[in-house]
Amino acid sequence: MTAYEFLKPLTFPKKGITAKNRITIPPMTEQMAFHDGTVTQDELHYYSLHTGGVGMYITAVANVNDLGKGFEGELSIAHDEDIPGLTRLANAIKQNGTLAIIQIFSAGRMTNSHVLRGHQPVSASAVAAPRAGYETPQALSGAAVEQTVEDFGAAVRRAILAGFDGVELHGANTYLLQQFFSPHSNRRTDEWGGSLENRMRFPVAVVDKAAETIARYADKPFLLGYRLSPEEVETPGITLNDTLALVETLVERPLDYLHVSQNNAWGTPLRDHSDHTIINQAIKRQLGGRLPMIVVGGIKTPAEAEKAAENFDFVALGHESLIEPNWVEKVEADNEDAIRYAVALSDLTELGIQPPFWQMILNVSGGPAGVPVVGETTNDAQSSGE
Numbered sequence: 001m002t003a004y005e006f007l008k009p010l011t012f013p014k015k016g017i018t019a020k021n022r023i024t025i026p027p028m029t030e031q032m033a034f035h036d037g038t039v040t041q042d043e044l045h046y047y048s049l050h051t052g053g054v055g056m057y058i059t060a061v062a063n064v065n066d067l068g069k070g071f072e073g074e075l076s077i078a079h080d081e082d083i084p085g086l087t088r089l090a091n092a093i094k095q096n097g098t099l100a101i102i103q104i105f106s107a108g109r110m111t112n113s114h115v116l117r118g119h120q121p122v123s124a125s126a127v128a129a130p131r132a133g134y135e136t137p138q139a140l141s142g143a144a145v146e147q148t149v150e151d152f153g154a155a156v157r158r159a160i161l162a163g164f165d166g167v168e169l170h171g172a173n174t175y176l177l178q179q180f181f182s183p184h185s186n187r188r189t190d191e192w193g194g195s196l197e198n199r200m201r202f203p204v205a206v207v208d209k210a211a212e213t214i215a216r217y218a219d220k221p222f223l224l225g226y227r228l229s230p231e232e233v234e235t236p237g238i239t240l241n242d243t244l245a246l247v248e249t250l251v252e253r254p255l256d257y258l259h260v261s262q263n264n265a266w267g268t269p270l271r272d273h274s275d276h277t278i279i280n281q282a283i284k285r286q287l288g289g290r291l292p293m294i295v296v297g298g299i300k301t302p303a304e305a306e307k308a309a310e311n312f313d314f315v316a317l318g319h320e321s322l323i324e325p326n327w328v329e330k331v332e333a334d335n336e337d338a339i340r341y342a343v344a345l346s347d348l349t350e351l352g353i354q355p356p357f358w359q360m361i362l363n364v365s366g367g368p369a370g371v372p373v374v375g376e377t378t379n380d381a382q383s384s385g386e
Contacts, residue, residue, distance in 0.1 A: 112135055
């Protein structure tokens with residue numbers, strides 16, 4: 001077996017929890033929960049097929065309160081009644097030593113009144129998302145902001161009781177934590193908005209509440225991660241310098257890892273095409289080794305994973321993990337030639353991918369350019385962007 005860096009174990013220094021290897025499955029929306037957010041057999045089947053080889057598996061996102069729901073088929077962690085199903089989900093993931101992490105969030109303005117059963121979406125301010133079809137949200141009151149922080153804490157408690165190994169706070173992809181940080185969506189003039197420091201206040205409060213909950217309820221080490229998107233293209237919007245300031249603030253909080261959400265692990269700034277800085281390397285320099293870092297985006301082959309592992313801590317396989325559930329096992333068995341890099345529609349049942357999930361994959365990835373599709377066989381290796 002090739003002595004790949006990504007196959008070596010890595011320990012989270014603050015908690016002493018060891019991932020058996022440095023390959024992670026990132027959170028990917030699968031839309032297979034029931035209408036009320038409870039776990040389905042389809043979800044359990046899907047996760048059980050795709051786990052076991054990787055060191056860490058991060059679930060699709062779960063909403064921390066009812067107004068935080070972003071789409072149909074989304075997991076819920078908003079009620080104690082959700083715990084039994086979430087327990088089954090954690091158990092389905094924790095095969096062969098894989099760590100089970102559940103991602104939690106509030107969608108904020110990235111939802112609509114239909115999904116919320118007639119309720120108006122909420123956000124930092126009454127500013128609609130700059131995309132077609134999104135509604136103007138209601139600005140959360142100061143009391144509602146504080147209650148949302150409490151809701152995140154309650155969700156962490158449920159994750160602990162359900163048997164997960166950790167939670168990831170979803171501060172990326174324009175959802176509520178990012179909405180408070182962004183000068184586009186946050187036009188507040190109270191302590192939760194305005195200056196860069198004030199716009200960080202809500203994410204930091206959620207991190208601190210999550211850590212407090214872990215200290216109170218966890219009877220064994222429990223991981224706390226944070227996912228962020230480094231830039232926004234809107235004006236005003238989050239800049240890379242803003243993100244580096246947030247990283248410096250977060251690294252001083254009781255976090256165990258930082259997860260950077262990008263389509264390309266080697267991506268350069270979106271706001272300034274003349275700037276050729278590799279964003280993940282800039283964030284790594286800011287971290288200065290104080291927190292492990294997960295990178296994602298366009299990583300498919302063992303060679304690509306090794307390049308990422310030589311530069312960063314954890315390597316996330318997104319679309320490739322959908323196509324090849326046994327990616328790690330095939331590398332470990334010196335059977336890399338058998339790794340699949342394209343999917344046939346006839347394979348979706350075998351892969352546990354139900355129609356809503358497949359449609360989401362096509363919508364997000366832009367079709368076969370993101371997930372290569374072949375006619376009758378999945379053995380045609382192809383190269384494309386994630």
